[in-house]
Amino acid sequence: MIDERALLDALNSTPVVNDRPEDRWADDAALRRWAHEHGGSGDAAALDRLRTARDVLQAATRGPVPEAELRRVLAGVRRLPEVDAAGLRWRLEAPPERLLAVELVLAWYDVQERRPGRLRPCGNGECRLFLLDRSRANTARWCSMKTCGNRLKARRHQERARQT
Known part of the structure; x- marks a missing residue:
């Protein structure tokens, strides 16, 4: 699951180091480790989706929300309510390769809503x-x-x- 710390980690994966931009997610192994730490599969398609979601969220945080790009990340995704003895939970339905990228976007929107x-x-x-x-x-x-x-x-x- 993506929490605020993981969201910031993703957004901050393109720092400037020694006056040069760096992309810590350019290395598949590093991104795969991050994905596994947060419950993702880490296959090639999932890594591509994560990079895309990160780039879109960085742009959205710096300026106007790129709605068309976000719609593409979220296309075909559903949240379904589930009730059991523990209470109400929302289950996310998305293709496995898109699940972590979608969770990243949802975490961003959650922060925007709770901490405008x-x-x-x-x-x-x-x-x-x-x-x-x-x-x-x-x-x-x-x-x-x-x-x-x-x-x-x-x-x-x-x-x-x-x-x-």
Whole structure:
């Protein structure tokens, strides 16, 4: 199952490392490990679907939701209610190779609904990571204060010092 941590892990799988964009899911073995950790099959078709879903969700988090692409990921998927002694649960029906990608999209929508405006890109334009702001004031700007936050604050300080 995809939770908030797994969603952020997926969104943040394309960081900038040493000033170069990197795709940690480009390696099938690495993505297969991630898929297995989250209950997926890890076959080639499932990996392709996961990459597509991740790319669509990154775009949706940065700007307007690409509705047509999301519809393609979710096409033919159904959620069916099941009731037993434990209560009501929803069972997802999707082809096995699409199941984890669909769960990723559903986790993204769940975060958007439960925490509106809190999932966003890092405020550092040179960073490609995302953050889920859990602060009370909803004012977090950077994926990491230690890296991006300090870097940008130091840069602004240097610019002010040069101007004086």
